[in-house]
Amino acid sequence: MVSFSKFTLDNGLRVIVHEDSSTPLVAINLLYDVGSKDEDPSVTGLAHLFEHLMFGGTSEIPEFDTPLLLAGGENNAFTNSDITNFYITVPAENIETALWLESDRMNCLDFNNKSLDVQKKVVVEEFNQRYLNYPYGDSLLCLKPLAYKVHPYRWPTIGIDPSHIRNVTLSQAGDFFYSHYAPNNAILALAGKITPSQAMKLAEKWFGNIERRKITTRELTAEPEQTEERTQVVERDVPASSIFKAWHVPASRKEGFYACDMITDILAGGESGRLSVRLIKRKKLFSEIDAFITADIDPGLLILHGKLMKEAKMEEANDSINETIEDLKTKYVSAAEMEKVKNKYESSVIYGNTSILNKAMNLAYLELLGNPNLINEEADLYRGVDKTIVMDTVHKYLNRSNCSTLFYKSTRKER
């Protein structure tokens, strides 16, 4: 049981606290309700670039890292389609240093061309390293626009193309800050050696005097229902051909979400998942298969990915995946298999709760979704999914007309 309390400052900052006295540390997670879905289609990658700029210092504190390191702290951040999330762990006695730093960069960032130019280069190198220079690195860059035609989820967080990042101007960056980074667009979660009353006092002290800002209203066009199967073939110089499939599924934690998540486990969870047993072990069509849901705040995707064995034919491999899915539509999943995947979720939840940072991140994110107590309710929500719900869910979502398939063909002779 993760107990927590929450309150909202006058400026709109939501604060959520979980006390865990077994650790000498505190985890501080500051979530901003802005992600790559909030970008202009001609300036993609800006939200993530901005995350980098947040480490560039302010007029008050020219170097973000130094004081935090002096306090024995450690920090990092990530950006995805929905959120930009900054986090710190620090020995509890130095928590004020962390709050001083986080509140200072929320109050006012020091934009300058030098920091912008360097971070643009760094992010372009990140783009090259992770998405272009690694085998299969561009697969999501291909798959997302196949699955989404309208919604901004069609571009990945890193951006559509490095040129978008290179072209960002200082004034675009400034506008982005003032229209998204604000107390009234953020959630602060604290977990670890801190009491709720301490937390309230400290949050008020450090964040209370930052003014509200006018946040750009989010007007996203919903992705229209997909009605036809979509396929795309790309050819790349990689060691093995691959198949990527994506189905539209419900938004994170909404009706149907938990069942879809469990289906990914039935199909590809661990070594005993159905696709692993049938298509890797028995048929030897794939060398690896995995499946996951993107868990986005707007309706997301269930993505399945498999790398083919040398001898396997693309068509046969794809048909075998489809057959395995069709099976789920006609035969109920056995009680033992249901129990297996449910147990897995129970232990993931419990395991996740052994880390204060994980708890702080989860609480902030679930607060954004509207119910932080999901942190305690989710194990039961997974338990509540039964074999009929699984079958209904497969019927509802895992259809060909709702599916996009990317055939990632290897052109390499020597395989």
Add this chain to the structure above:
Amino acid sequence: MSEIRQMKKPLIKQVDPGKLPEPLLVFLKNGIPVYITDSGTEDIERIEFSFDAGSIHENSPLLASTTNLMLIEGSEKYKSTLINRLLDTWSAFFHPYVERDRAGFVIYFLNRHIEKILDIAGEILFHPVFPDSELKLLMKKRYRKFLIEKDKVYRLAAEQFFESIFGNQHPYGRQTLPADFSNLDRELLSDFHGLYYRPEKMAIFVSGKIHKDILLLLNKYFGEIPIQPVIANEFSGFPSGQKKRVIHIEKKGALQSAIRIGAPTINKRHEDYFGLKVLNVILGGYFGSRLMKNIREEKGYTYGVSSSVVSLNLSGFLSISSEVSNKFTRNAVDEIYKEIRRLQTEPVPVEELSVVRNYMLGELVRMFDGPFAAAESFRSAWEFGLDNSYYTRFAARIRSIEPDEIKALAKKYYKIDDLYEVTAG
């Protein structure tokens, strides 16, 4: 829009990892040592079964890792698919691991499943049968992964780097070749298992919210296994580096080049090791390091650059690695040498040293935050014959080391002429 808030900077308190308790040591009936770290808020436990079975002992490449990965592929009592299903059913998270010196199996599980988990663990570790068909499939899968890895420039550079610093005849340095994937058979695995997965070459590390019957249960599943007199392992000899110190590996079409610069060095048993660790952090061991500041934050050549110092039983190595834009490979390499030279000639400013000190002390606190982290940290000292007092001494040295000593260490351990330089791209 944004006013100056006039907030007073908080006072920073000196970070202190304090006294680090040792795990409780008990022995099973047959003498297997069990190290217990009992704390934790959730009803979950972690057990690590660690064997002196690393790749250092293999005569054929991939033998140690394949033996380890095949443990879950079938035992006398359970078939491969059943083991996987059971582990998944009892919601265990498990990962087999093979390092250069040690190998084993880590498993996390809910306390109420402890008996079932220990039963399976006993089967996996001591009664594997290494079925042929599973072995063939595993090698096929591993070969596909190998080919993908070979497409990554950092991988190419890393493999060459270890061959260069440890030699291609020594298990620490040997590169994996395509033919290695077809040279193993069941008998080789069985022999390797028989020699190294033995109770007398094993230690158990238990951490988390410890089950009240843990010793009873461990004795039931592991304490009855008969032990034999310890046979000394065949000594593979000390590794020795190759002559050629600068190597470039061409990879057509690569957008970036990987860089690896480094050399063999001392390990945790050496008195200079703590100081070398501090020096390494200054150079490239944290986000604000000199290499990060220079190559990423000033010049934008790379997404990341880091340096590390790693201990091995028979050696150790220091290395600097990065993936950089092709146009700047040479510049980045030059800057790396420049930063090393600067550490050899100029004493580290007191302010910078104090940042590094506090960061490292904070790291020590994090390394012991929670039972699982504490158990892992203990194990990595234990395998060098040390205990948690190693970390207490480390903390003291972090506080006491002076700029002149760091300069002297930079001269002693980062001699430019002794460094190997590998690039791939």
